[in-house]
Amino acid sequence: MSSTVEKVAEKYGYSPDQIQSQKFGTGHINSTYLLSVDGEDKKFILQSINQNVFKDPLIIAQNVRLVGEYLKKNYPEYLFVGSIPALSGEEMPLVDGVYWRMSRFIPNSVAYDTLSDPKQAFEAAEQFGRLSKLLSRFDPSLLRPSIPGFHDLNLRYDQFKEAHANAEEGLKLKASHQIETALSHSFIVDFFNSYKNSPDFPDRAMHHDTKISNMLFDKTTNEGLCVIDLDTLMAGKFISDLGDMMRTYVCAFSENEADMDKIFIRVEYFEAIINGYLKEMGSILTNTEKDLILFSGKYLIYMQALRFLTDYLNGNVYYPISYPEQNLVRTVNQFKLLSEFFSKEKILQSIVDKCLHS
Numbered sequence: 001m002s003s004t005v006e007k008v009a010e011k012y013g014y015s016p017d018q019i020q021s022q023k024f025g026t027g028h029i030n031s032t033y034l035l036s037v038d039g040e041d042k043k044f045i046l047q048s049i050n051q052n053v054f055k056d057p058l059i060i061a062q063n064v065r066l067v068g069e070y071l072k073k074n075y076p077e078y079l080f081v082g083s084i085p086a087l088s089g090e091e092m093p094l095v096d097g098v099y100w101r102m103s104r105f106i107p108n109s110v111a112y113d114t115l116s117d118p119k120q121a122f123e124a125a126e127q128f129g130r131l132s133k134l135l136s137r138f139d140p141s142l143l144r145p146s147i148p149g150f151h152d153l154n155l156r157y158d159q160f161k162e163a164h165a166n167a168e169e170g171l172k173l174k175a176s177h178q179i180e181t182a183l184s185h186s187f188i189v190d191f192f193n194s195y196k197n198s199p200d201f202p203d204r205a206m207h208h209d210t211k212i213s214n215m216l217f218d219k220t221t222n223e224g225l226c227v228i229d230l231d232t233l234m235a236g237k238f239i240s241d242l243g244d245m246m247r248t249y250v251c252a253f254s255e256n257e258a259d260m261d262k263i264f265i266r267v268e269y270f271e272a273i274i275n276g277y278l279k280e281m282g283s284i285l286t287n288t289e290k291d292l293i294l295f296s297g298k299y300l301i302y303m304q305a306l307r308f309l310t311d312y313l314n315g316n317v318y319y320p321i322s323y324p325e326q327n328l329v330r331t332v333n334q335f336k337l338l339s340e341f342f343s344k345e346k347i348l349q350s351i352v353d354k355c356l357h358s
């Protein structure tokens with residue numbers, strides 16, 4: 001009997017005796033395979049979509065197709081890693097009850113899980129910025145949300161309040177300090193709401209998952225090649241992409257680090273992000289958006305802290321954990337990073353100002 005991957009390959013015209021497949025990459029959401037075809041100098045990426053996270057994968061297929069068509073028409077040189085349709089014409093054939101997609105494997109590319117040089121932050125910010133720039137005239141309302149409310153801070157705050165109201169007393173006691181911190185920073189929600197509907201703070205087509213492993217680098221030159229992982233390409237604010245780069249690039253350690261002395265901002269990475277991003281988006285952002293550059297980091301870090309805390313209070317139903325208090329540790333970690341943004345506010349803002357005017 002053929003394996004599921006073989007059945008999927010057949011949908012694209014490749015028989016089981018023509019192909020080899022192996023698990024590939026370090027993605028956490030989907031299952032990713034590298035597919036090699038005998039006698040062809042081509043490789044493909046095959047991915048099954050995680051339907052616990054993406055309730056309707058065909059929304060992703062449609063969004064990526066619309067954006068791919070737009071970019072091909074307007075910027076034919078741009079390297080966009082869209083889906084390759086199956087023989088049936090479907091972008092995401094259903095095989096054994098699961099949706100799959102194929103994309104071309106980008107040769108001589110490498111993805112990293114952590115950054116080891118500010119240049120990588122610059123390259124990534126430039127690439128994510130370029131995608132937003134090329135889509136700045138694309139109508140974002142054409143895109144449907146693949147995860148409704150994904151970066152909606154009001155929703156995340158309400159979910160935290162609800163979890164707090166319903167949590168077991170023991171959990172509330174253990175998390176009391178973090179709950180207090182979450183409540184005392186609700187001014188971040190109010191601040192966002194005071195801008196949310198401003199015409200100078202428009203919805204744009206955003207990537208929404210700008211961690212470094214979603215960027216491909218050229219193995220030889222180490223230059224940024226292209227962005228990948230377009231599952232959350234949908235309408236949002238520019239702060240989603242820029243803020244998530246700040247959240248995930250400026251600190252040398254991830255949200256899983258329990259030693260809080262290691263959680264601090266590497267200013268040179270911050271500067272590299274701003275320079276790379278503004279190289280592309282500097283001519284696109286409105287003055288209001290430019291005023292919100294530093295806020296983008298605070299917004300994303302606070303939202304992520306709320307999400308970890310909410311999950312802890314709900315009994316760890318969303319984020320996988322390897323020990324019981326892990327979501328609380330992640331919360332403490334993100335609040336530490338947030339406090340770094342506040343305590344270094346002056347220097348960070350002066351870097352933003354310098355980059356804006358250089």
Ligand code: ATP
Nearest residue numbers: 025026027028029030045104105106111213228229
């Ligand atoms: P995440 O945990 O970020 O949501 P994911 O499960 O959605 O990840 P992807 O990021 O799409 O999966 O892919 C996982 C990894 O596979 C990438 O980090 C990269 O190493 C590799 N990869 C994906 N697409 C390609 C491609 N077209 N060419 C080369 N490598 C790729």
Ligand code: MG
Nearest residue numbers: 027213214229
């Ligand atoms: Mg990824």
Ligand code: MG
Nearest residue numbers: 029209229231
């Ligand atoms: Mg992904």
